[in-house]
Amino acid sequence: MRRSAAPLLLLLLTATLLALPQILPRFHTYVAAIVLLTALLATSLNLAIGYTGLYQFGHAVFYGVGAYGTALMLTRSGMPAPIAFLVGPLAAAALSLVMGVICIRLSKLYFGMLQISLGSLVWAVVYRWYSFTGGDDGIHGIPIPDAIASPKGSYYYTLIVTALCVFAMYRIVRSPFGKAIQGIRDNPVRAAAIGVDVKLHQLASLVIAGFFGGVAGSLFVVVENSVFPDMMFWTFSLEVLIMCLLGGMYTFFGPFVGASVIVLLRVFASIHTRYWSLILGTILTLVIIFLPDGVLGMFVRRPRPKESTGA
Amino acid sequence: MLRVESVVKSFGGFKAVDGANLHVNAGEIVAVIGPNGAGKTTLFHLLTGHLSPDSGRILFKGKEIGGLSPHVVCRRGITRSFQVANIFPRLSVFENVQIAVLSRERKTFRIFSPAKGMAEEEVHRILRSVGLFDQRDVGSDLLSHGDKKVLEIAVALSGNPELLILDEPTAGMAPEETERCIRLIRKLSGESGLTILFCEHDISLVFEIANRIMVMVRGATVAQGSGEEVRRNSEVRSAYLGESGEC
Ligand SMILES: Nc1ncnc2c1ncn2[C@@H]1O[C@H](COP(=O)(O)OP(=O)(O)O)[C@@H](O)[C@H]1O
Numbered sequence: 001m002r003r004s005a006a007p008l009l010l011l012l013l014t015a016t017l018l019a020l021p022q023i024l025p026r027f028h029t030y031v032a033a034i035v036l037l038t039a040l041l042a043t044s045l046n047l048a049i050g051y052t053g054l055y056q057f058g059h060a061v062f063y064g065v066g067a068y069g070t071a072l073m074l075t076r077s078g079m080p081a082p083i084a085f086l087v088g089p090l091a092a093a094a095l096s097l098v099m100g101v102i103c104i105r106l107s108k109l110y111f112g113m114l115q116i117s118l119g120s121l122v123w124a125v126v127y128r129w130y131s132f133t134g135g136d137d138g139i140h141g142i143p144i145p146d147a148i149a150s151p152k153g154s155y156y157y158t159l160i161v162t163a164l165c166v167f168a169m170y171r172i173v174r175s176p177f178g179k180a181i182q183g184i185r186d187n188p189v190r191a192a193a194i195g196v197d198v199k200l201h202q203l204a205s206l207v208i209a210g211f212f213g214g215v216a217g218s219l220f221v222v223v224e225n226s227v228f229p230d231m232m233f234w235t236f237s238l239e240v241l242i243m244c245l246l247g248g249m250y251t252f253f254g255p256f257v258g259a260s261v262i263v264l265l266r267v268f269a270s271i272h273t274r275y276w277s278l279i280l281g282t283i284l285t286l287v288i289i290f291l292p293d294g295v296l297g298m299f300v301r302r303p304r305p306k307e308s309t310g311a
Numbered sequence: 312m313l314r315v316e317s318v319v320k321s322f323g324g325f326k327a328v329d330g331a332n333l334h335v336n337a338g339e340i341v342a343v344i345g346p347n348g349a350g351k352t353t354l355f356h357l358l359t360g361h362l363s364p365d366s367g368r369i370l371f372k373g374k375e376i377g378g379l380s381p382h383v384v385c386r387r388g389i390t391r392s393f394q395v396a397n398i399f400p401r402l403s404v405f406e407n408v409q410i411a412v413l414s415r416e417r418k419t420f421r422i423f424s425p426a427k428g429m430a431e432e433e434v435h436r437i438l439r440s441v442g443l444f445d446q447r448d449v450g451s452d453l454l455s456h457g458d459k460k461v462l463e464i465a466v467a468l469s470g471n472p473e474l475l476i477l478d479e480p481t482a483g484m485a486p487e488e489t490e491r492c493i494r495l496i497r498k499l500s501g502e503s504g505l506t507i508l509f510c511e512h513d514i515s516l517v518f519e520i521a522n523r524i525m526v527m528v529r530g531a532t533v534a535q536g537s538g539e540e541v542r543r544n545s546e547v548r549s550a551y552l553g554e555s556g557e558c
Pocket residue numbers: 322327345346347348349350351352353354
């Protein structure tokens with residue numbers, strides 16, 4: 001992407017996103033909202049995996065906990081809705097901290113495997129605890145505040161929250177903290193040797209990723225009016241991971257692109273779930289073979305060294 | 312400044328470092344020499360917290376540092392380079408140095424202020440002093456091998472260390488790169504009075520720049536002294552210098 005073209009592109013994108021519900025039918029507006037919140041979810045995962053280099057294999061759990069936290073607050077607490085929308089993501093961040101403390105001592109793949117295990121534990125609790133979480137039925141007919149309950153209202157709410165969160169994450173990856181976690185991703189030994197407390201930064205990054213994953217979950221409640229345990233099952237974690245890989249995990253907007261492609265494919269190919277995993281598997285294979293840096297990764301140009309390297 | 316006393320480190324019964332003794336005074340350049348596998352790298356890992364000693368003492372400015380985490384050792388004033396260039400490959404040359412400066416300034420938990428332009432003057436000054444200024448925007452993994460090692464020294468310098476430790480700084484360098492690297496080490500010691508501890512197995516280089524030399528064989532210190540003293544030491548001749556055929 002040319003630097004000079006970026007503002008224009010952004011303006012065009014904003015205008016399109018604002019106009020969508022006015023031109024699209026109801027169902028497509030709903031799909032657009034799902035694309036946005038899934039893109040937020042994938043971008044949040046990428047903080048951990050693409051920017052910090054942590055094998056975050058159970059990210060859907062934070063999405064699910066954000067959603068269930070919000071849903072339970074809305075249906076059972078009698079607290080004002082804005083508090084519910086905050087409690088969900090905070091619960092996700094808290095869980096992320098706890099799981100992070102447990103998993104962070106392990107390296108690489110083992111971190112990911114333990115995270116999947118702990119995530120499955122959370123999933124199992126949600127799946128079984130009928131009296132509290134509704135078990136495998138989930139929770140339906142969640143009361144949403146009037147202003148954002150209509151399809152258009154929920155779309156605009158999703159658009160605004162996603163935009164704010166993505167902007168916040170954009171700022172974060174460009175901050176000193178963002179540079180430090182990228183350093184840790186590249187070379188944790190080197191990072192420690194210049195005085196960076198590697199585990200503390202990794203943990204902070206996990207909490208931030210969990211929080212924004214939780215926000216995506218709270219948006220799902222608004223758009224869908226329901227939650228169900230499958231949204232935190234490990235297979236969905238894998239699907240979000242594929243979105244990052246497809247779009248390019250070493251670019252900021254790659255996961256956004258990847259999420260859009262996968263969600264739209266899933267909806268419009270309107271394929272049976274049985275075939276869906278086949279399609280996902282095919283996409284993953286193709287990406288790994290032909291697009292190791294993802295779709296956006298292809299456009300990244302890195303300055304090369306000058307020819308002569310004299311002193 | 313640094314005092315190492317009877318340090319031992321074994322890997323499953325094999326003593327990689329077996330009774331190493333060493334001291335480094337402020338302002339000195341001290342070299343550790345010894346054949347491959349003598350335990351030089353292991354000793355340096357012990358000094359910088361990448362490994363914990365089994366026994367013995369490592370005192371830096373009078374305080375025990377053995378067994379501390381690497382990032383804590385760095386904050387106490389010791390930074391280092393590694394035998395195999397250890398940089399942040401996906402980041403630019405500028406960013407490599409910038410992270411080190413920001414870390415020293417304890418700014419790495421700032422999450423919303425843009426890093427762009429932060430510490431720019433200092434990063435540029437450091438890059439100029441090591442001769443990498445023109446390459447500042449280059450992806451660091453695209454640098455030549457020699458430039459990577461120099462970049463790593465720049466990263467280590469950015470921590471404003473009191474003691475700089477270099478593990479085979481010229482290993483794998485072309486002759487003219489080696490030349491340049493030696494000039495850099497001399498300059499650092501001369502201009503800023505930096506204390507430097509380094510190791511090499513190429514001994515001709517060592518006699519050239521070190522004030523003092525410690526000879527390590529099979530994990531133990533076998534001799535210590537000025538270049539002349541070490542050259543004369545018979546144990547060294549038989550154990551190391553003779554063996555390598557140099558000198
Ligand atoms: N992590 C380790 N596990 C087992 N053996 C090791 C380890 N690190 C080094 N060694 C052994 O310790 C000895 C000293 O290695 P090293 O310190 O790298 O020597 P040098 O740097 O002087 O070439 C070698 O025989 C090496 O095989």
